[in-house]
Amino acid sequence: MTTASSAEQFAGFTHGMGIGGWLTNYKRFNVLPDRWKFPLTVGDFEHFDSYITEADVARIASYGMDHIRLGFDQIVLEESPYRYRDRIFARIADFAGWCEKYGLNVVLNLHKAVGNYCDISEPVSLLDDAELKERFIALWVEFERRFHDRPAVAFELMNEVRNVDPELWNELAERTVKALRELNPSRKIIVGSTCWNSPHTLKDLRLFDDANIIYTFHTYTPFEFTHQRGVLQAPPLFYNRNMEYPAGIGKYREYRETVGQEIGDYAQFERMDKAYLRKALEPAFEFVRRHPDKILWCGEFGTIRHCRLEYRENWMNDVISLLIEHGIPYCVWNYLSTPNDGNRFSLVDDDRREILSPRLLEIIRGHVS
Numbered sequence: 001m002t003t004a005s006s007a008e009q010f011a012g013f014t015h016g017m018g019i020g021g022w023l024t025n026y027k028r029f030n031v032l033p034d035r036w037k038f039p040l041t042v043g044d045f046e047h048f049d050s051y052i053t054e055a056d057v058a059r060i061a062s063y064g065m066d067h068i069r070l071g072f073d074q075i076v077l078e079e080s081p082y083r084y085r086d087r088i089f090a091r092i093a094d095f096a097g098w099c100e101k102y103g104l105n106v107v108l109n110l111h112k113a114v115g116n117y118c119d120i121s122e123p124v125s126l127l128d129d130a131e132l133k134e135r136f137i138a139l140w141v142e143f144e145r146r147f148h149d150r151p152a153v154a155f156e157l158m159n160e161v162r163n164v165d166p167e168l169w170n171e172l173a174e175r176t177v178k179a180l181r182e183l184n185p186s187r188k189i190i191v192g193s194t195c196w197n198s199p200h201t202l203k204d205l206r207l208f209d210d211a212n213i214i215y216t217f218h219t220y221t222p223f224e225f226t227h228q229r230g231v232l233q234a235p236p237l238f239y240n241r242n243m244e245y246p247a248g249i250g251k252y253r254e255y256r257e258t259v260g261q262e263i264g265d266y267a268q269f270e271r272m273d274k275a276y277l278r279k280a281l282e283p284a285f286e287f288v289r290r291h292p293d294k295i296l297w298c299g300e301f302g303t304i305r306h307c308r309l310e311y312r313e314n315w316m317n318d319v320i321s322l323l324i325e326h327g328i329p330y331c332v333w334n335y336l337s338t339p340n341d342g343n344r345f346s347l348v349d350d351d352r353r354e355i356l357s358p359r360l361l362e363i364i365r366g367h368v369s
Helices: 042-050 054-062 086-101 130-147 166-181 199-204 234-239 250-258 264-268 274-280 282-290 309-325 358-364
Strands: 015-018 067-073 078-080 105-112 153-156 189-192 213-219 295-301 330-332
Touching: 015 105, 042 086, 054 086, 067 086, 086 105, 086 130, 105 130, 130 153, 130 166, 166 189, 166 199, 189 295, 199 213, 199 282, 213 282, 234 250, 250 264, 274 282, 274 309, 282 295, 309 330, 309 358
Parallel strands: 015 067, 015 330, 067 105, 105 153, 153 189, 189 213, 213 295, 295 330
Antiparallel strands: none
C-alpha cells in the first residue's frame, strides 16, 4: 500500500500565503530603544484594527490559495501575563470567519514569543525560564478555548525557534501538545525545528504518534539572494549588491569571502541554480523519505521585494517545483509587509494590493516549469 504524500495528508493546506505584517512585524524593534520595544501605542492599535480586512482575504482566495498563515506576537495578545486582549482576539476571530466564508483554512502562528524573538536579542530566553514557558502554554490553551469549534484552524506553536538546545524546545513542544490534546484530540498542531526552522534541524525533532501533528521548516537559501541588500541583516547589507538567479557562482563565492564566511559548499558548484537548491533542501527530502507517515509542510519561503522580479519568479519556480516533486505542501511569505518592515517580502503592491506579476501568481499556485 502506497503512503499518501504530505500534501495529500494535509489536505486544504497545500498552497497558501502568509498574511505578513499585521499582528506581527508591525514595526521593527531592533531600531527602538529598550524602553520603546514592547509597549503598544495608539498607532499600533489603529494598525491592528484596519490593516487587513475582509477584502484582503477575498483577494487571497481569488488567487487560488487554500490557506492563510496568520502570524501574531505574544505581546499583542497579552495585556499582562495570563491576561489577554479581547480586542485582538476579536480581530483574529473576525479573520477566521472571513477565511471560512471564502473557503480558506487558517494557520495561527505565534510569530514572536516572549523570550524568542527571531530578530532581536532578549535578556531572558523562553526555553530557560519556567514562568515564560507556563505563559507560552497558557496562551495556546486560551486559543483552544476560544477557537475550539473551528476545526479549519491549525495552531503553529512557534515561528523560528532560535539556535538553542533542541531538547529544550522538544520538551516545551511536548508539554504544549499534551495540554492542547487534553482539550481537543484532533486539533492540527504544527511544530517546527530549531535554528530558525532550518531543514537541517528537522532530524532533532521528537516525533509524535499523532496523525494531526504537522512538522515544518523554512527556506531562504541562498540568503544573500533572498535577503539581498536587506537592512536588517548585516552581511547582505554590507555586501550591498543586487544578486541574480540563476547565475554563475562567482558573485555568491565573493559574497561569502567579503563577509568573512567559508566558501563551503559553493566550491562544489559552478552555478547557483536548482541543483544547488536541491542539495540545500535535501534534509527536508530525507525527512519525507524516512517518515512517510508524517506530514511535512514548508511554512515560509520567499524573496525580498526589491529583488528583480524576473529573478524572484525564477527562484520561486525552482523552490516550489522541488517541493511539489517531493509532495510537500507549502505557504509562501508573504502577502503584504508593512511600510516600516525593513525586509519587505510583499507579493502585492501597497496601494491597490494587486499581485506583482501574473507569472509569480501562477508559480505560487503550483503551475511550475
